[in-house]
Amino acid sequence: MIETENRFPSADMLDRLAAALGIDPAELFSREANPGESVNTYKKAALTNVGAMVDGFIAEKLKELEGED
Numbered sequence: 855m856i857e858t859e860n861r862f863p864s865a866d867m868l869d870r871l872a873a874a875l876g877i878d879p880a881e882l883f884s885r886e887a888n889p890g891e892s893v894n895t896y897k898k899a900a901l902t903n904v905g906a907m908v909d910g911f912i913a914e915k916l917k918e919l920e921g922e923d
């Protein structure tokens with residue numbers, strides 16, 4: 855696996871990586887592919903998810919503080 859410094863990721867890992875990026879696995883090896891658009895799409899989705907998590911955490915903490923009064 856990539857995260858364990860294995861130099862040759864499995865086909866399953868490549869499929870999962872491509873799916874996370876929203877691209878076809880073959881695009882991981884294409885010299886003509888433009889990963890910028892896929893990466894930007896993934897980045898926007900990740901930021902949206904993080905934003906929603908932060909909003910939920912803040913709302914929860916505010917409720918807890920209101921209950922302490």
